[in-house]
Amino acid sequence: MSRARRPGGGLGGGLGGGLGGGKGAFAGVFAALLFAAMLVGACGVLLESAWRAHAPVERYGAAAAVVTGRQSVDDRVKRLGSKPKHQVRPLAERARVPVAAAARLRAVPGVRAVVADVSFPVLTSTGRTLGGHGWDSAALRPYRLDAGRAPQAPGEVALSRAAGARVGSVVRLQADGTPLAFRVTGLVAAGPAAAFFTPARAAALGGHPGLADALAVLADGKVDGAALRAAAPGLSVATGSGRGDAEDPAVATARPEILELGASFASVAVMIALVVVGGLVALSVRERSRELALLRAIGATPWQVRGQLVRETLRAGLPAALLGGVASLGLGAAMHAAMTHKGVLPRGFGLSLSPLPVLAAFGVALAGAVLTALAASVRISRIHPAQALGEAALEPARLPRWRLATGVVFLVLGLNALGVSAATTGPAAAASVGGLVVALIVATALLGPLLARFGTRLIGGAVRSASPVAGRLAVHASGAAALRAGSIITPVALAVAFALTQLSAQSTVEHATREQAAAAVRADQVLVSAGPGLPRGAADAARAVPGVTAATPVKSTTVVMAVRELGERNLTSLSAKGVGAGAEATLDPKVTSGRLGDLRGIAVALSRDVAEGQRVGSTAALWLGDGTRIKARVAAVYERGLGVGDVLLPHDLVAAHSATTLDDHVLVRGKADLRPVTAAYGGARAITPEAFGARFSERLRLQGFVSLVIVAAIGGFVVIGLVTTLALATAARRREFALLRLVGATRRQVLRALRLEAVIVLGTGVAVGCLIPAVTLPALATAVTGLPLPSLSPFAAAAVLTGVAGSGAAAMILPARAMLRRRVPPTIS
Amino acid sequence: MDNTVRWILFGVLLTVNVVANNVLTGWLEIVVSAVAGLGVIAVVIDYLLRGRRSVR
Numbered sequence: 001m002s003r004a005r006r007p008g009g010g011l012g013g014g015l016g017g018g019l020g021g022g023k024g025a026f027a028g029v030f031a032a033l034l035f036a037a038m039l040v041g042a043c044g045v046l047l048e049s050a051w052r053a054h055a056p057v058e059r060y061g062a063a064a065a066v067v068t069g070r071q072s073v074d075d076r077v078k079r080l081g082s083k084p085k086h087q088v089r090p091l092a093e094r095a096r097v098p099v100a101a102a103a104r105l106r107a108v109p110g111v112r113a114v115v116a117d118v119s120f121p122v123l124t125s126t127g128r129t130l131g132g133h134g135w136d137s138a139a140l141r142p143y144r145l146d147a148g149r150a151p152q153a154p155g156e157v158a159l160s161r162a163a164g165a166r167v168g169s170v171v172r173l174q175a176d177g178t179p180l181a182f183r184v185t186g187l188v189a190a191g192p193a194a195a196f197f198t199p200a201r202a203a204a205l206g207g208h209p210g211l212a213d214a215l216a217v218l219a220d221g222k223v224d225g226a227a228l229r230a231a232a233p234g235l236s237v238a239t240g241s242g243r244g245d246a247e248d249p250a251v252a253t254a255r256p257e258i259l260e261l262g263a264s265f266a267s268v269a270v271m272i273a274l275v276v277v278g279g280l281v282a283l284s285v286r287e288r289s290r291e292l293a294l295l296r297a298i299g300a301t302p303w304q305v306r307g308q309l310v311r312e313t314l315r316a317g318l319p320a321a322l323l324g325g326v327a328s329l330g331l332g333a334a335m336h337a338a339m340t341h342k343g344v345l346p347r348g349f350g351l352s353l354s355p356l357p358v359l360a361a362f363g364v365a366l367a368g369a370v371l372t373a374l375a376a377s378v379r380i381s382r383i384h385p386a387q388a389l390g391e392a393a394l395e396p397a398r399l400p401r402w403r404l405a406t407g408v409v410f411l412v413l414g415l416n417a418l419g420v421s422a423a424t425t426g427p428a429a430a431a432s433v434g435g436l437v438v439a440l441i442v443a444t445a446l447l448g449p450l451l452a453r454f455g456t457r458l459i460g461g462a463v464r465s466a467s468p469v470a471g472r473l474a475v476h477a478s479g480a481a482a483l484r485a486g487s488i489i490t491p492v493a494l495a496v497a498f499a500l501t502q503l504s505a506q507s508t509v510e511h512a513t514r515e516q517a518a519a520a521v522r523a524d525q526v527l528v529s530a531g532p533g534l535p536r537g538a539a540d541a542a543r544a545v546p547g548v549t550a551a552t553p554v555k556s557t558t559v560v561m562a563v564r565e566l567g568e569r570n571l572t573s574l575s576a577k578g579v580g581a582g583a584e585a586t587l588d589p590k591v592t593s594g595r596l597g598d599l600r601g602i603a604v605a606l607s608r609d610v611a612e613g614q615r616v617g618s619t620a621a622l623w624l625g626d627g628t629r630i631k632a633r634v635a636a637v638y639e640r641g642l643g644v645g646d647v648l649l650p651h652d653l654v655a656a657h658s659a660t661t662l663d664d665h666v667l668v669r670g671k672a673d674l675r676p677v678t679a680a681y682g683g684a685r686a687i688t689p690e691a692f693g694a695r696f697s698e699r700l701r702l703q704g705f706v707s708l709v710i711v712a713a714i715g716g717f718v719v720i721g722l723v724t725t726l727a728l729a730t731a732a733r734r735r736e737f738a739l740l741r742l743v744g745a746t747r748r749q750v751l752r753a754l755r756l757e758a759v760i761v762l763g764t765g766v767a768v769g770c771l772i773p774a775v776t777l778p779a780l781a782t783a784v785t786g787l788p789l790p791s792l793s794p795f796a797a798a799a800v801l802t803g804v805a806g807s808g809a810a811a812m813i814l815p816a817r818a819m820l821r822r823r824v825p826p827t828i829s
Numbered sequence: 830m831d832n833t834v835r836w837i838l839f840g841v842l843l844t845v846n847v848v849a850n851n852v853l854t855g856w857l858e859i860v861v862s863a864v865a866g867l868g869v870i871a872v873v874i875d876y877l878l879r880g881r882r883s884v885r
Contacts, residue, residue, distance in 0.1 A: 412869060416847055
């Protein structure tokens with residue numbers, strides 16, 4: 001090693017100094033690795049938070065354990081060519097337990113009492129939503145009476161002070177029907193807003209007599225969890241922070257989605273970090289090929305040269321990875337805060353910060369640095385010493401054979417995978433487009449120099465005719481350094497292709513969903529609720545109004561079904577709706593076979609995205625919201641899965657297996673005056689289908705926010721990498737600019753030539769970057785909407801293009817302006 | 830064969846291959862895409878063996 005170091009003594013600073021572009025290269029590699037570590041670490045923070053997240057324990061604070069039905073479903077899914085796999089999906093709604101199961105729990109030693117807890121939303125006359133429970137549930141927090149006494153008769157209630165009622169007054173509360181009058185007998189102070197009825201009354205109002213949402217165990221000391229589990233076979237027993245998930249399953253339901261999102265985001269971040277850092281390191285090695293060739297010529301072995309390069313990259317990489325890892329905690333926390341603020345993460349989805357993401361980010365960034373440094377040094381260190389200097393003087397003109405062959409393979413694979421993404425439908429198509437873009441980007445990276453030469457020929461002609469002298473210089477400069485231009489084109493194309501694809505895929509799905517949802521509603525009016533939902537009598541009341549021809553109650557839920565995605569069956573959570581009588585008149589999901597009117601009893605209608613060869617009359621197995629497994633007859637197959645939801649079920653079936661009996665909305669056919677109905681129910685309103693569509697769009701926009709955050713973070717990182725690469729490439733051309741000045745070119749001419757070169761190189765990059773989405777997006781749009789017309793806001797597209805091209809041009813021209821000082825004679829050092 | 834001709838041929842064959850894979854069905858898809866795909870591979874091999882030598 002010492003042999004290698006001594007001749008390179010003047011280069012001892014390596015990337016860190018000494019050479020002309022040395023400091024720039026150090027700063028560039030440092031910045032790129034810093035941001036790579038930050039991105040990876042931020043994904044790690046999201047992943048870890050999702051891993052550890054539990055809903056806060058609020059109402060079950062005094063309970064030693066909470067027994068619920070199993071909050072997940074599992075199944076063995078057959079896989080092609082491997083053993084059946086065990087898959088688990090969480091349930092979106094509470095799985096209830098029979099109250100009778102409490103008797104065996106009471107027999108467990110140490111158990112003082114077991115409370116059958118029921119929860120249901122209660123709407124006050126002031127529009128406030130309270131949690132309705134039996135008075136025995138008050139002991140679980142515990143809620144303490146502030147004034148008055150506990151409810152003892154069916155017409156009595158104890159309220160939270162926040163509800164604004166006085167002891168002795170009469171309030172009207174709406175649970176599962178029209179509002180009823182209750183006398184307030186007591187007030188409780190702290191805790192989530194609640195209304196306590198007598199236990200019998202609460203069980204009746206909850207709508208599922210004989211069943212409880214949870215059996216909460218109160219114990220004197222510590223109670224044996226294993227004994228509880230043995231006493232409650234088939235049920236799940238939650239203790240500690242797990243009790244929060246029994247109280248509110250929202251966090252547990254969101255967990256797998258956030259895990260998936262974080263993991264896919266992290267893998268994209270790692271891939272992009274490798275491309276960006278790899279390009280940067282390759283460029284800095286190429287600029288130093290003269291010096292490395294000299295090392296080889298005076299006797300350094302290939303591994304000595306490689307070792308030197310790896311050490312130098314690590315010198316920038318170590319502090320960058322460490323700093324980036326620590327800073328990633330902040331970035332991850334900021335992303336978590338933004339997602340919580342926008343309501344993307346459910347309430348109570350906590351943030352977990354630990355050294356784990358820092359370590360992961362540190363390791364990934366360092367491994368990336370070493371890998372890219374080794375890859376970049378392979379060519380230069382393998383050259384025969386005698387050849388080395390000759391090779392270094394001129395940029396090698398040709399692409400290595402392996403690079404061309406691999407590039408072509410990725411190109412052919414990527415383009416042919418279009419068929420896969422066009423054959424799949426729905427969300428799987430959107431996911432496969434991501435892989436397609438990656439394949440095409442890798443092809444671009446490998447074939448970059450070829451594309452650069454092609455771009456020079458195409459755009460160069462136009463540039464030369466626009467400006468003969470500077471144009472000729474620019475064409476020669478970009479043509480002579482095709483390899484360098486190739487490593488600039490890749491990040492430009494990457495930034496443009498990634499941002500355009502992500503933005504457009506999101507907006508195409510959103511647009512299609514909105515259009516399908518609007519087209520699917522055939523109602524003239526929609527009854528909606530400002531509170532938790534509409535009582536089940538509302539639809540009947542609307543149907544009774546003269547002039548109304550049909551009124552269909554609609555209730556949303558989530559079902560779990562094994563769906564084939566890209567040839568593999570996976571347990572998937574699907575959005576489903578329970579639709580009541582008259583659905584054929586009020587809802588048009590564009591049925592292709594079967595009839596919506598046959599949706600009665602144990603039946604199901606499937607969208608074509610999930611039907612997967614199931615025909616009308618066949619049987620589909622699925623799990624309802626509370627985990628009940630049913631085998632339903634397929635009554636219809638329809639097309640508008642995005643707008644309506646993938647599964648339609650009979651309303652009564654969904655209502656019997658959901659957390660509440662309330663409906664989301666009622667679709668009403670007929671232009672009658674619905675004021676008698678809205679007056680009878682608290683919070684009810686009749687709105688036009690257009691206003692209903694606007695509410696739906698608002699929810700969609702919220703979901704799109706996650707993808708915007710991802711585009712912003714990764715796009716920002718690519719642009720940072722692009723700017724550092726370009727600035728480094730320009731800074732390394734000091735000698736070339738000085739030479740041009742010495743042979744008589746003016747400062748203006750050199751800068752003009754550089755500007756035109758920027759047009760050629762960035763133009764080629766942007767063109768390739770636009771070409772990739774131009775191929776992939778129509779395939780996605782065909783899969784989602786049936787027509788090859790992706791939707792993309794022109795403002796977003798313009799912002800992406802000007803952002804990338806503008807920052808790229810600035811990074812090329814500003815360092816050159818600084819190098820070419822006015823009134824300072826040029827010298828070649 | 831000139832390199833320009835080679836790359837044009839490459840583009841045409843690749844387009845045929847991809848379109849055949851995505852539009853056609855049945856045995857026609859297999860035949861057309863296989864022939865075009867083999868053509869793509871042949872052009873690349875021809876370029877690697879002969880096209881690059883002529884540049885030297």
